Amino acid sequence: MAVKFFGQFLIEQGEIDAEQLCAVLDLMKAENRQLGAIGVEKGFLRQTDADWINLQQRITDQNFGEIACNMGLLGARELDEIVAIQLETRLFVGEALVQLGSLPEDRLPTLLDRFKLDQAPYETEQRKLDADLGQNPAAPLVLDLLPKLCLRMATVQMKIGSGQPLSRLTSYPFNVRVSMSGAKGLSTTLVCDEVFGRRLAASVSGLDIDRLSTELIYDGIGEFLNVICGNVVAILEREGIIVQLEPPVRDQALEAGTVFEIVVSEGAASLVLESL
Amino acid sequence: MTNSKSLSVVLIDDSALVLAQLEELIEQIDGVEVVATANDGTGAIRVVRDHTPDLAIMDIVMPQMDGLAALRVINHNFPTTRVAMLSSVAGSASKAEEAFRLGAIQVIGKPFDARILESLFESERAWHDSKDSQD
Numbered sequence: 001m002a003v004k005f006f007g008q009f010l011i012e013q014g015e016i017d018a019e020q021l022c023a024v025l026d027l028m029k030a031e032n033r034q035l036g037a038i039g040v041e042k043g044f045l046r047q048t049d050a051d052w053i054n055l056q057q058r059i060t061d062q063n064f065g066e067i068a069c070n071m072g073l074l075g076a077r078e079l080d081e082i083v084a085i086q087l088e089t090r091l092f093v094g095e096a097l098v099q100l101g102s103l104p105e106d107r108l109p110t111l112l113d114r115f116k117l118d119q120a121p122y123e124t125e126q127r128k129l130d131a132d133l134g135q136n137p138a139a140p141l142v143l144d145l146l147p148k149l150c151l152r153m154a155t156v157q158m159k160i161g162s163g164q165p166l167s168r169l170t171s172y173p174f175n176v177r178v179s180m181s182g183a184k185g186l187s188t189t190l191v192c193d194e195v196f197g198r199r200l201a202a203s204v205s206g207l208d209i210d211r212l213s214t215e216l217i218y219d220g221i222g223e224f225l226n227v228i229c230g231n232v233v234a235i236l237e238r239e240g241i242i243v244q245l246e247p248p249v250r251d252q253a254l255e256a257g258t259v260f261e262i263v264v265s266e267g268a269a270s271l272v273l274e275s276l
Numbered sequence: 277m278t279n280s281k282s283l284s285v286v287l288i289d290d291s292a293l294v295l296a297q298l299e300e301l302i303e304q305i306d307g308v309e310v311v312a313t314a315n316d317g318t319g320a321i322r323v324v325r326d327h328t329p330d331l332a333i334m335d336i337v338m339p340q341m342d343g344l345a346a347l348r349v350i351n352h353n354f355p356t357t358r359v360a361m362l363s364s365v366a367g368s369a370s371k372a373e374e375a376f377r378l379g380a381i382q383v384i385g386k387p388f389d390a391r392i393l394e395s396l397f398e399s400e401r402a403w404h405d406s407k408d409s410q411d
Contacts, residue, residue: 055389153387204387205297212293219293223364226337227386230364237368245365247290247339 006093009115010103020102024093025265027100031091035064038082039074049073057152130163133258136275137241138186141232143260146271149228150264154203156196160271161261169259170270173197175251176218178225180233182243185276188229189254190221196267200224222248283400286327287313288320288334288343289362294386298333301390308397317341317349324354331400336363336371344374351379358403360384360396 007021033041036050045053045068056067065083068074074082094112097103103111133139147158174197177189192200194217201220202209204227212220225248233245257274285308287298295313302308312323316338324332332350336343347359360382361375372383381400384392 051391055391201293205293206389207293207297207300216293216296219291223291223293223386226364230368230386233365234368237370242370245337247337 024096044078157265159263163258176221178229178248179246180243187274189272192269283308284311284329285331286323286329290315290338317346320346332359347378
């Protein structure tokens with residue numbers, strides 16, 4: 001049992017194969033429109049405004065609607081309308097598989113129920129942080145921001161499992177730590193394979209994925225963690241908690257902390273958090 | 277704008293990836309030349325001293341001497357070089373305020389894209405043109 005996406009679950013259950021899942025992901029990418037695109041189509045936004053909001057989303061922890069409304073680019077009614085259109089027209093994995101003929105329609109409800117049961121222990125609200133991390137204000141922010149920003153910055157979907165002892169850590173070739181020092185500090189270590197590290201570095205930098213050396217992959221993971229932790233530093237500061245962001249360090253021995261298994265759509269990774 | 281002289285720029289970041297990204301983006305922008313790079317605050321002071329560029333684009337969080345400490349020295353000793361900070365802690369009001377207080381002309385959040393840089397260079401060219409016409 002592990003954290004997984006519906007598509008992974010279906011492969012594991014022998015309902016579909018990887019080729020069918022890739023075809024579905026391509027279809028979803030083509031069909032599912034972003035809020036900005038819908039706003040432009042409805043005449044609520046200019047393309048330059050939509051591009052600007054999308055960029056701000058990558059930098060801050062505000063969603064599209066918050067940024068658009070705060071800047072006066074969209075009214076509440078207009079936002080509600082484009083969100084409703086997105087929800088109405090959104091294609092999900094199961095529906096897309098049915099549409100492509102990879103899954104019989106009458107099997108979908110049963111498989112979704114089984115998937116929910118399988119994944120119930122990994123839902124965020126059920127995640128229990130250990131006594132040490134439970135007292136740390138940065139830890140839940142990191143766990144919340146990591147998948148959101150991974151999707152925004154790298155267009156890689158991510159799910160995070162429940163905390164495990166350090167002895168459960170899987171070994172991967174890349175290990176990068178970014179610490180937030182201070183009275184309520186936290187060290188954040190991402191360990192991952194080359195597939196995920198390369199994808200992350202290419203997405204963060206916009207550089208060609210094939211020209212990234214090992215050195216640049218390490219840097220890319222560090223930059224990604226910097227953005228996550230930089231946002232956490234800013235959020236904590238608003239709550240009156242001051243922590244300092246430290247530069248990324250590589251391949252530091254892990255002697256303590258809590259391991260969170262991470263499931264990503266490309267590659268493999270784990271996160272280790274330790275209160276400082 | 278095409279009549280403006282080329283902007284000379286130095287880039288300072290401890291990440292080789294960010295330097296490569298900046299160089300690649302700037303390569304595609306007319307009228308801007310990267311004359312040197314460095315990977316910490318001490319290196320920043322050295323490249324500014326050696327090249328007296330129009331503009332330095334510098335990270336805040338770096339090992340050894342950080343960007344804010346380097347900014348203080350550069351602004352005091354090399355006032356003709358203007359400095360834009362580039363950082364993942366740009367969302368921190370205290371860091372951004374400190375950078376502006378020390379003389380930064382802009383504090384850009386990471387991740388960034390070409391349009392942010394184009395806008396920075398455009399305003400810098402305008403500033404230099406205006407200054408040249410006053411001199």
